Amino acid sequence: xxxxxxxxxxxxxxxxxxxxxxxxxxxxxxxxxxxxxxxxxxxxxxxxxxxxxxxxxxxxxxxxxxxxxxxxxxxxxxxxxxxxxxxxxxxxxxxxxxxxxxxxxxxxxxxxxxxxxxxxxxxxxxxxxxxxxxxxxxxxxxxxxxxxxxxxxxxxxxxxxxxxxxxxxxxxxxxxxxxxxxxxxxxxxxxxxxxxxxxxxxxxxxxxxxxxxxxxxxxxxxxxxxxxxxxxxxxxxxxxxxxxxxxxxxxxxxxxxxxxxxxxxxxxxxxxxxxxxxxxxxxxxxxxxxxxxxxxxxxxxxxxxxxxxxxxxxxxxxxxxxxxxxxxxxxxxxxxxxxxxxxxxxxxxxxxxxxxxxxxxxxxxxxxxxxxxxxxxxxxxxxxxxxxxxxxxxxxxxxxxxxxxxxxxxxxxxxxxxxxxxxxxxxxxxxxxxxxxxxxxxxxxxxxxxxxxxxxxxxxxxxxxxxxxxxxxxxxxxxxxxxxxxxxxxxxxxxxxxxxxxxxxxxxxxxxxxxxxxxxxxxxxxxxxxxxxxxxxxxxxxxxxxxxxxxxxxxxxxxxxxxxx
RNA sequence: UGGGAUGUAGUGUAAUGGUAACACUGCAGAUUCUGGUUCUGCCUUUAGGGGUUCGAAUCCCUUCAUCCCAGCCA
Numbered sequence: 001x002x003x004x005x006x007x008x009x010x011x012x013x014x015x016x017x018x019x020x021x022x023x024x025x026x027x028x029x030x031x032x033x034x035x036x037x038x039x040x041x042x043x044x045x046x047x048x049x050x051x052x053x054x055x056x057x058x059x060x061x062x063x064x065x066x067x068x069x070x071x072x073x074x075x076x077x078x079x080x081x082x083x084x085x086x087x088x089x090x091x092x093x094x095x096x097x098x099x100x101x102x103x104x105x106x107x108x109x110x111x112x113x114x115x116x117x118x119x120x121x122x123x124x125x126x127x128x129x130x131x132x133x134x135x136x137x138x139x140x141x142x143x144x145x146x147x148x149x150x151x152x153x154x155x156x157x158x159x160x161x162x163x164x165x166x167x168x169x170x171x172x173x174x175x176x177x178x179x180x181x182x183x184x185x186x187x188x189x190x191x192x193x194x195x196x197x198x199x200x201x202x203x204x205x206x207x208x209x210x211x212x213x214x215x216x217x218x219x220x221x222x223x224x225x226x227x228x229x230x231x232x233x234x235x236x237x238x239x240x241x242x243x244x245x246x247x248x249x250x251x252x253x254x255x256x257x258x259x260x261x262x263x264x265x266x267x268x269x270x271x272x273x274x275x276x277x278x279x280x281x282x283x284x285x286x287x288x289x290x291x292x293x294x295x296x297x298x299x300x301x302x303x304x305x306x307x308x309x310x311x312x313x314x315x316x317x318x319x320x321x322x323x324x325x326x327x328x329x330x331x332x333x334x335x336x337x338x339x340x341x342x343x344x345x346x347x348x349x350x351x352x353x354x355x356x357x358x359x360x361x362x363x364x365x366x367x368x369x370x371x372x373x374x375x376x377x378x379x380x381x382x383x384x385x386x387x388x389x390x391x392x393x394x395x396x397x398x399x400x401x402x403x404x405x406x407x408x409x410x411x412x413x414x415x416x417x418x419x420x421x422x423x424x425x426x427x428x429x430x431x432x433x434x435x436x437x438x439x440x441x442x443x444x445x446x447x448x449x450x451x452x453x454x455x456x457x458x459x460x461x462x463x464x465x466x467x468x469x470x471x472x473x474x475x476x477x478x479x480x481x482x483x484x485x486x487x488x489x490x491x492x493x494x495x496x497x498x499x500x501x502x503x504x505x506x507x508x509x510x511x512x513x514x515x516x517x518x519x520x521x522x523x524x525x526x527x528x529x530x531x532x533x534x535x536x537x538x539x540x541x542x543x544x545x546x547x548x549x550x551x552x553x554x555x556x557x558x559x560x561x562x563x564x565x
Numbered sequence: 566u567g568g569g570a571u572g573u574a575g576u577g578u579a580a581u582g583g584u585a586a587c588a589c590u591g592c593a594g595a596u597u598c599u600g601g602u603u604c605u606g607c608c609u610u611u612a613g614g615g616g617u618u619c620g621a622a623u624c625c626c627u628u629c630a631u632c633c634c635a636g637c638c639a
Contacts (some may be wrong), residue, residue, distance in 0.1 A: 011579055075638060132637060141635055143567045177637055187568040191637050198637040217639050241569055243636050263570085265632095290569050318588065320578045322571095325632055329576045332589050338622085340600060408600080419598060451598050462598050486633070529599045559599040 013321045015055065016542050018093060019058060019063055030143060030258070033065030034231045037091070037098075037219065039085035041487045042206070043276035044092045047312075047333075048098070051267040054316040057096040068228055073106050076204040086291075090299035094309045099158070101228075105220050106206045110145060113167070114214045115252060116178060116196055117221065122253070122528045125196060126152055127162040128177045133424065137178075138193055145185035146192045148313040152181065166199055169212045173199045173544070182218075191244045191434045192217050194541040218242055222249035230259040236266040237323065246336070267319065268327045270486040272297050273495060287499055288482070288531050292538075295503050305479060306534030306550030308524060311340035324388055329484075330481065337532065337551045345526040346374050349386065349464040350547075351477060351511040352530055355395035356468060357440045359424060360389040367467070370420045370450070375526075386513060388421050391468040395529075398463045399440055401429065405564060408460030410440065416461035420529065423448035423459055464528045471511040474545030478505040491523040517542045529553065551557045 012020065022028050036055040037048060060067035069091065073079050091098070119125040128151045130138060140146030152222040154162075168178050170476075178197035186192055196219045201212050222245075225233045240263045250258045268274060272368050273282075274297060282288050282296070291298050294305035302312065315336040319328050350370070368388045374381040394410070403411040410416050422444040430439035447453055451462075488493030521527065521537035531552040540546040 010633060013578090015580095036637090042639080072639065078638075128637095135637075136635075139635060140566085145567090146635090174637065179637095189568085192635090200637085215636095216637075221639080237570070238633055239639090241567090243604055265571090319579080322578070324571055324577095326577060329589065332577075335589060338601090347599080373598095376599085406600095459598085459599085464599075526599085526601085529601070531601095551602050553599075555600075560600080 008025060008280065010188075010433065014323065015059060015232070015234060015264065015321060016062070018262060022231070023063065026374045028231050028344065029229070032231070033060055034068070034229050035060045035234065036067065036070050036225065036228065036230050037067040038070045038104050038224075038235075039087050040075070040078075041080060041087060042078040043083060043324075044086055044296075044300055046274055046276070046279065046299065047269065047272070047273045047297045047302070048267045050299065050312055051244070051316050051319065051321070051448070052234075052236075053091060053094060053096060053167065054081055054313055055321060055454055057098075058235075059232065060190045065231070066101060068101040068103055068230070070103040070224060070228070072085065072217070072221065072224075073104050073227055074214055074217060075200075075213065075487040079205055079206045086300060090303075093299065093303060103228060104206055105215075105224050106204060108220070108224055109211060111227065112220060112223060116219075117163065117213070117283055118161070118251065119180070119252065120253065121156060121176075122433050123156055124252075125159070125178055125180050126154050127150075127159045127166070129194075130172065130174065130177070139189065140184070148184050149179070149193070151387045155176075156541060159293040161366070165211050166197070170202070171199060173201060175199065177349070178213075180248070181378045188241055188244055190218065190242050191248075194245055195538065198383055214276045218245040219249055222246040223260045224253075226250050226255045229257055233259045233261045235261060235263055237263050237325065238266075239263055244523055261273075263323065263414070264321050265323055265325050267331060268317075268325075269297070269330055270327050270479045271483050271488070272492065273488055276327070279375070282482075283352070285496070287496070292541065294477070294479050294536075299369075302354070304534075305339055305548055306524065306538050308340050308342075308344070308533060314340065316493065317411075325485075329473060341524055341526065341532040341550065343377050344375075344459070345524040345532055346381065347372070347376070347526050347528050348513050348516060349466055350513065350516070350527040350530065351393045351395055351464070351471075352467075352474070352478075352527075353396040354509060354511045355396045355399060355437065355440060357394045357424070357442060357465070358480065359390050359422075359442050359444045360427065361393070361443045366390065367469075368421075372420045376442075386420065386517060387467045387470040389467045389469050392461050392465045393471060394418075394440070394465045397421075398461075399426070399437070401437065402560060406560060409463060410442075410461065414461070415445075415459050416463055417448070417459045418465050419462050421465070422446070422449050422451070423453065457462070466511045466513055468511070468515055472514050472517055472545065473508075474510055474512055474516065474547065475539075475547070476507040476510045476533075476547050478507065478549045479503065480505075512545065516545055516547075519545065519547070 038058045057067045100316050116472045138147050171322045177195050179193045182191045195216050200214050246261045286534045291303050292300040371383040371384040372386045398409045402409050410426050412426050424442040424444045428441040429437050432438050480503050482499040483498045488498040519535040521535045523553040532549040532550040536546040
């Protein structure tokens with residue numbers, strides 16, 4: 001109880017404060033907080049979007065309101081149904097539900113058009129025939145004001161006629177533009193007569209060829225928010241300069257409901273890239289195999305890698321939300337993955353880099369079955385039988401002919417425990433002609449059956465193992481960070497220079513517990529002492545098992561060992 | 566004197582005029598049938614300067630630093 005209450009006491013972030021203040025002062029219609037997640041369907045959702053999703057859906061949930069999913073599809077040149085579908089799949093996987101409230105900016109094209117016509121009639125918008133180059137020139141610069149377009153005072157009737165002709169497809173792309181009549185001298189460039197509609201002969205994923213004029217973001221987004229009754233429209237910092245445009249659009253005559261825009265800092269993580277454009281580039285260049293390559297920070301990629309939605313949501317909540325540009329440490333992401341996976345992952349024994357171990361005093365044909373814990377963290381998880389026999393595989397790094405200081409695994413004369421099974425002592429080894437160790441010879445203590453002895457003598461090392469006769473083969477994909485520097489591209493200016501050449505290491509000689517044949521994508525696994533893994537959703541099969549490493553286990557030994565050498 | 570925003574341990578985020586704190590990282594140690602987990606401890610913080618105040622991370626002035634904006638992208 002105490003713990004729960006303390007959790008509730010956690011201080012509010014700035015958005016929660018705004019909402020609670022609005023609620024307390026009766027500024028929220030029907031006391032219902034309405035937010036929206038408005039992705040543009042021009043790429044796959046990534047970790048950065050998860051923050052926005054959690055914020056928007058989380059805020060609505062916390063205050064008993066609702067959150068809409070609105071696809072911001074105003075630029076048919078870049079958008080695609082592939083993305084529209086993946087976005088919905090990814091949000092659902094994260095565990096959020098927009099219920100009936102799935103919308104598209106394109107749902108409002110008719111209304112948007114009618115409002116634009118009204119604007120023209122009121123003399124608040126005009127058709128401009130400036131070329132893009134001229135537009136740029138007339139716009140002025142950051143430090144100097146712009147100039148009015150010669151078309152700014154075009155008669156209303158003519159504006160109306162030209163806008164209609166634009167709609168009917170009577171003019172080529174770029175010929176005309178509908179612009180709001182605001183202030184060319186504004187220090188805010190977004191207010192220097194922003195474009196409202198442009199001509200684009202592109203077929204739209206939803207409206208097909210109905211339109212050849214498409215509305216711009218600064219016009220569409222705020223009005224869409226207003227139409228849907230959004231109360232709190234939250235977006236990232238770079239839209240701060242657009243807020244005056246937002247406020248202008250939501251105060252157009254006839255728009256009753258006026259939502260407000262609030263900005264927060266987008267999520268950045270070191271060693272990662274978080275822009276759709278650059279992620280798309282990685283796919284196009286073949287640096288990764290696809291959008292769902294397990295090294296990608298896309299939701300679909302992280303999912304395939306083996307992260308759970310719970311750990312991702314936990315990550316976002318730990319990151320917090322503020323208005324300061326920040327870079328979150330990659331370590332926090334891995335911490336969240338491990339913390340979650342530790343509680344839920346099924347433990348299994350897999351030898352990544354096998355070396356044979358023969359127990360010379362163990363009967364040749366005998367097989368014993370031991371019960372292994374499925375998860376020591378979860379008493380409910382039960383046990384599974386694992387076969388043991390005279391010939392086993394252990395991890396090559398679990399043996400050293402000449403042990404370094406502090407090494408308490410297997411070496412000549414040393415006794416270790418084979419997890420769940422017996423104590424074994426190394427008596428000898430077999431080498432090939434080149435002097436490479438090819439086999440380790442041991443004796444076992446029959447009294448240590450099950451992994452403990454009556455005399456309670458201590459063994460410092462415990463190794464995992466698989467029975468050579470029963471083991472299955474398969475492919476293990478060891479993933480690491482896609483970039484090897486904290487800020488990809490920081491030194492050379494080209495992020496491609498910092499791609500980590502070892503971001504994927506494929507192991508094909510691994511030996512696994514037979515039960516792994518039945519593993520399925522979506523099952524959280526821990527290969528004991530090696531890390532967390534998941535069957536690959538595309539390539540895994542019983543005939544050819546394939547596992548992706550989600551994240552390693554924390555490893556305090558290799559650090560120590562490296563320091564010594 | 567273009568506009569807008571932001572500065573709290575290495576990294577995130579609290580403290581909203583009253584003892585600067587939590588998490589991650591890092592470093593020690595204890596426990597452990599995973600060198601995992603768990604537990605304990607340690608390190609390091611209010612951008613600078615001035616002012617108001619009994620008292621300032623918080624209010625005021627000022628300096629500095631960083632980020633965003635000149636798409637018919639979102």
